[in-house]
Amino acid sequence: MTTINTQQTLNGGQSQAAQQLAGNFDTFLTLLTTQLQNQDPLSPMDSNQFTQQLVMFSQVEQQINTNDNLQSLIALNLSQTANSAVNYIGRSVVMTNGEGSLQTNSDDGTANCDWTYNLASASAGTTLTVKDASGKVVFTKSGNTSAGNNDFSWDGKDSNGNQLPDGKYTLSVSATASDGSAITTTLASKAIVTAVDMSGTTPMLVLGSMEIPLSDVSLVGAPS
Numbered sequence: 001m002t003t004i005n006t007q008q009t010l011n012g013g014q015s016q017a018a019q020q021l022a023g024n025f026d027t028f029l030t031l032l033t034t035q036l037q038n039q040d041p042l043s044p045m046d047s048n049q050f051t052q053q054l055v056m057f058s059q060v061e062q063q064i065n066t067n068d069n070l071q072s073l074i075a076l077n078l079s080q081t082a083n084s085a086v087n088y089i090g091r092s093v094v095m096t097n098g099e100g101s102l103q104t105n106s107d108d109g110t111a112n113c114d115w116t117y118n119l120a121s122a123s124a125g126t127t128l129t130v131k132d133a134s135g136k137v138v139f140t141k142s143g144n145t146s147a148g149n150n151d152f153s154w155d156g157k158d159s160n161g162n163q164l165p166d167g168k169y170t171l172s173v174s175a176t177a178s179d180g181s182a183i184t185t186t187l188a189s190k191a192i193v194t195a196v197d198m199s200g201t202t203p204m205l206v207l208g209s210m211e212i213p214l215s216d217v218s219l220v221g222a223p224s
Helices: 002-037 047-086
Strands: 091-095 099-104 111-119 125-131 137-142 148-154 167-176 185-192 195-197 204-207 210-213 219-223
Touching (some): 099 185, 099 210, 111 167, 148 167
Antiparallel strands (some): 099 167, 195 204
């Protein structure tokens, strides 16, 4: 998995750096010893100079050890996050960023993606806009104008009636009052977590045909 391979690469780099430092330090000590043995008694070496070099080597060694400890903490955090993500499998999660998963039903071949949008007050006009993962507008229609929660089920067809592929789509809602002022709207969509993708540096929850990070989840329901 990419996460493990990445961590192995980081650990390998730290180990290589430590080995290189150890080799350079041994070489330095060998040269220093040789210089001390062959120095001119009438003009001895400046002790401050090689003391400073010893201190520099010690500081670099401490920095490498600090980096090693930091990588261990990162690895531990990734492991804990992955274990937490696995507990989401089989649970329903709610997103409030407008994202939804278009999924084709294997039984009858129909596709659907469901959202609920809330209008703070009744509107004179409501526009629903669906965008694909690249941000391209693929569908628009007029929505309900009633205050409160309104459901919108999309069949996955664009404005020309063409069936779009399964995947992640985003709904935005624009509503205006009779005087032309904007009405506050909120969005929510719900899906069941079917798996957890750990191939990247951050575990991703698999919701049908799309993946989301844990940070996108606003509410977690009981296991289904």
